[in-house]
Amino acid sequence: MRIPRPVRAAALVALPAALLIACSATDDGPRAGGSTTAAGAGSATVTAGPERTAAAATEEATSPAAGSRPSPEKVRDAFAGLQATLDDGCTSEGQCAYFLGRVYDELERLDRAMKADPKGPDHFPEPIEWIAGLRTTIGPDRSYPNLKAHREELVGTRDRINTWMQGHPDDYR
Structure with missing residues (x-):
């Protein structure tokens, strides 16, 4: 099966970004001040299961909870x-x-x-x-x-x- 070029390109950006977020997480959650720009903070559809994209996971992991502000980074x-x-x-x-x-x-x-x-x-x-x-x-x-x-x-x-x-x-x- 041949994967379309735009999907491959998105995966090349999203996967390292997701790994970076995962590696920079602390016991208190994702690193404060993190940015979704590396993953292309565009509108990714979040779905359950294997269809969920790395970009969606990254965006979700770096978005503060509604109404909360991230604390300053140490x-x-x-x-x-x-x-x-x-x-x-x-x-x-x-x-x-x-x-x-x-x-x-x-x-x-x-x-x-x-x-x-x-x-x-x-x-x-x-x-x-x-x-x-x-x-x-x-x-x-x-x-x-x-x-x-x-x-x-x-x-x-x-x-x-x-x-x-x-x-x-x-x-x-």
Whole structure:
């Protein structure tokens, strides 16, 4: 049986996204601040049984319950996401585009978590300042060519924050 090309393409996007959501879940449920954009937050029909799509499962898993707001993500969880990029790099153009986009996203995620932390943003002045500086340097253009042009600043900011956080173990343990 030949699977139509659009179905195969959707599966290539939805399955990794569903696995990412499943792998990033905590004991309290899906990671707060998760996004359905990777799975194409379009209108997927949720059905029971094997017909249920990975995109539908992802969308359902990341949608907060009606009337509830997700709690701010913990700095520890956001920092773990940033640390997960430490062993990555640019080995090919496609992998480099993913890597640089992920580093940028993880820095933004950590910035949001630090600003929402009960200790307050004043507890994390340097990392928040470094991320703001990077945001200004990169500007609104999140394209791969622009991120690649600012690769040193992007990776340097990640590394500085990693070093800073290592000196503040109570904030991520």
